[in-house]
Amino acid sequence: MDNRGQASAEFILLFGGIMVVVLLAIHMYNTYMKDLSGEIASREVNQFNSELNSIGKYFK
Known part of the structure; x- marks a missing residue:
């Protein structure tokens, strides 16, 4: 099993959820x-x- 792939997919889903919010x-x-x-x-x-x-006239 590739645990790094699962972690990356979970990170992408988490980031997508945060973006929706x-x-x-x-x-x-x-x-x-x-x-x-x-x-x-x-x-x-x-x-x-x-x-x-x-x-604004004081800042010109």
Whole structure:
């Protein structure tokens, strides 16, 4: 029996499982951020952008 082959196959399956979990987490986070962006009032976003622009002049 080749135990190294079995260990490699188990490692590949483990890595694949971890990748699936990471991709699902990224997808859920992306969906959450899209939903969250709809809840933020545009007035708050405009105020934040103007604050950033006023601070940005100090870094040019």
